[in-house]
Amino acid sequence: MEYIDYLESVKRLNLWARAYYVDDNPIASDEEYDRLYHEILKFEKENPDKIASNSPTKRVGGEVREEFKKASHIKPMWSMEDIFSSGELKEWIERIYKNIGEVKLFCEPKFDGASLNLIYENGELKEAISRGDGKIGESITANAKTIKSIPLNIDHEGLIEIRGEVVILKSDFEEINRDRLMEEREPFANPRNASAGSLRQLDSRVTAKRRLMFFPWGVGESSLDFNSLSELMEYIYSLGFREPPYRRVCSDIDEVERFYNLLLQNRDSIDVEMDGVVIKVDDIEKGESLGYTQKFPKYICAYKFPAVEKVSRVLEITPQVGRTGVITPVAEIEPVNLNGAVIRRVTLHNYNEIERLELKLGDRVIVIRSGDVIPKITKVLKGRRDGSEKEIKRPEICPTCKSRILDEGILIKCQNLGCPDRVVNSIIYFTQKESMDIRGLSSSTVSLLVENGKIKNILDLYSLKLEDLIDLEGFKEKRAKNLLEAIEKSRKRDSAHFINALGIEHIGAVASSQIAEKFGVKFLDVSKDELLEIDGFGERMADSYLEFVRVNRDSIDKLLDTLDIQYMEREEQEEPVGGYFSGKNIVLTGKMREARGVVKRRLETLGAKVLSQVTKNSDILIAGEKAGSKLKRAKELGIEILSEDEFYRIV
Structure with missing residues (x-):
């Protein structure tokens, strides 16, 4: 990098930093920012006499906005050194060991939110200050007091600064954005932007609606006398603050790597955005003896995750x-x-x-x-x-x-029913598991059959012969026979799957099952009023179904003549279905042995209502394999949780 390139890079990074820290409107990704920052840092290490006075490497955070009162941190809110690879981690730990000997390392998640400093005097929250430039931030006490996970009073005498991260849970973020779209407002780009913007609202009533959460990660000024950071943080948690989902004291680099990989593997299932692991020397006295750079303490670093x-x-x-x-x-x-x-x-x-x-x-x-x-x-x-x-x-x-x-x-x-793309995609949908379940008929195979003139519509599938397949690229006799057997097997499918296979707009697996159960063999000869009697059906669904049947009745009748559809006649019931699930709101999560739509239909026949999100109105969560954020949310709300095996034992 030449000096003129360095000055241009400093100018660009300062522009990006202002957009991120001050305007809450980033114009660069974290990866771009980090890459340019390290290019600048490299130049400055090689050319210490040419460092620009406005270099972003000399700053801890952002500028202070004019709308809020300025407030000073008692002790600076330092930034952290970033590392991005196992090699850099090894260098950092070896540097620590060389200076103070082998020590234990306290590791915890690096939450991706907005940093906040809470000042308590004799147990009472006196002030909340944003990071700002690390020395002076913005006093946002009124906003902080709306965050339920920040205690207004703690059992602690004297003065203490408790630092942490303000975040929005991923599940809450999705709901907030849905609400904003309904209000015809621009959704937030990510939870981090949402939490930063929410924390700095001039109207604290807006902040209160944003479901912010505070996770402590450190202490500034205090009279505490602990030997280790891990013990210190356990004390902070005991005052009524939220604990992180994972934390660990590690003895060596291998344990640090294992903890890093544990969080990386569980990153998507944890309901808080994380962008790495924070690693600190656990021994407070030895850590402090390492000293500070102009920007960060030498006893701490952030081991960053790959960019998402x-x-x-x-x-x-x-x-x-x-x-x-x-x-x-x-x-x-x-x-x-x-x-x-x-x-x-x-x-x-x-x-x-x-x-x-x-x-x-x-x-x-x-x-x-x-x-x-x-x-x-x-x-x-x-x-x-x-x-x-x-x-x-x-x-x-x-x-x-x-x-x-x-x-x-x-x-x-496109309203042309003969449009080649429409034909191919309708056939692909027809063959899927929740439709006719024709194994071996992939999207590429469907495209191959259409391109070679072997089929022109869904009905042609049931006229395919062995000689139609074996001359196609990639087909041998065994594969061709297996596909023909799968097609033949699909002839005997229930009417719910058949209706779903038609691919009617706004009519999914659940609606198809409802139509099949309510009307049986008469599912094509129904009126709009009859459809609107079905729970959850609206005008748009009814109109879409009736219009599709009207336009495609001949093709559907020909298919029905070819297939051996098993009709689902639902018996009339004066009372709702009884049993364990009757009248309850159920949420499904994780991978299940049966298709999700099949499990939904089974629950609905038992009188349950299946919801898409976990809320306080949910009664039961049924968790399959690799259950994620919904499972955590259900535990937090105290909702009954059933494993898939428990569910099948009950039904």
């Missing part, structure tokens, strides 16, 4: 036609590696989403991916536009069959 959000550039928008004709825009982006997966394409759901984000071709965007969740664009970095970006226009013709489309606002549809 990165910045990319939108190269193109590709419209895709689904089975119902709905055209979905997909963003083609510069490849980024997130959680071990190279992401090149991100769905945008609909063209209204593009307009909501104010997205343009060429824009830099933040892309996130957590666990196995589908990647999504959460934010457009408008502050980094250079004028070369181009508007994205809503399509007027189908990208596949070139017929004119119907623009309904949120949804844009």
Whole structure:
């Protein structure tokens, strides 16, 4: 890096820092920020006589906003040294051992939120101060007092500063964003931005509604006399503060690595955003003897997790036609590696989403991916536009069959039933597990059959012969026979799965089961009023079902003539179904032996109502394998929890 490049990098990083710390509106990802920061740091170590006076390496946090009263921390709120690899961890620990000998290390999660300093005098909360520049922050006491996990009084004499992180639980964050969308307000990009913005509201009533939570991680000024940080933190927890989900005193680097990997593996199931592990010398006196740099104590570091959000550039928008004709825009982006997966394409759901984000071709965007969740664009970095970006226009013709489309606002549809993409996607949906369950008929196989003219619609599946398959690429006699057997087996399927397989818009697995049970063999000959009698059915669902049957009745009748559908006749009951689950609100989580829709239908036949989220109104959570944040939430609310085995024993 040349000196002129260094000065430009300092200018850019200061711009990013202000957007992050002061404006609560980041224009760079954490990874970009950290990378540029370390490039600047490297230059400064090699050229100590050329360090710029405004270098961000000389600052701890952000500037103080004008709207709040300034307040001083009694002891500085230091930042931490970041490390990103096993090699850097080894170097850091060896440096510690060289100076003070082998010591134990206290490890805990690094929560991704907003730092806060609480000052108590003789047990009473006197002031709450944001980190600010590390020495002076903003007095946000009124807002802090609305956070239920911050005690207003503690059993402690004298003066004490308790430092911690203000966060929003991931489950609460989803609900907050749903509410904001209903109010036609822009959703928050992530829980960290939401917690930082909520904590610094001028109206504390807004803060109170945001479900903030405080996790302590350290102490500033105090008269406490503990030998170790781990003992000190146990005392802090005993005063009524929340404990982190994991913490550990480690004896060596191997134990630190195991703890790091434990948190990394459980990162998605823990209901708080974490971006690494904080490692501290546990012996307080020995740790302090290491001293401080201008920015951080030498006894502490943050071992960062791999990024789950990165910045990319939108190269193109590709419209895709689904089975119902709905055209979905997909963003083609510069490849980024997130959680071990190279992401090149991100769905945008609909063209209204593009307009909501104010997205343009060429824009830099933040892309996130957590666990196995589908990647999504959460934010457009408008502050980094250079004028070369181009508007994205809503399509007027189908990208596949070139017929004119119907623009309904949120949804844009191709109405041509013979559109090749519609045909392929409707067949793929028809064959899935919760539909006709035709094993071995993958999406690529369906595309191969359509492209080679072997099938033109769903009905053609049941006319396939051995000779149609064995001349296709990748097919040998055994594979062809197995596929034909699976197709033949699917002929004898119940009517609930058959209705679901039709792929009717707004009619999913549960609604299909309700229709099948209520109407039996007469499921095609129903009126709107009869459909509206079904619990949970509205005008849109009823209209969608009736219109689909009207348009496709001939094709459905031909399918029914070919198949041996098992009709579900539900007996009339004067009273709701009795039993353990009758009248209860049930939530399902984790991987289950049966398809989720099957378990839902079984519960509903037992008189239960199946909810999608854990709330205080939930009665029972049924947990399968790898249950995540819903299980933790249920435990916090004291909701009854059943394992999958317990559920099956009851039913």
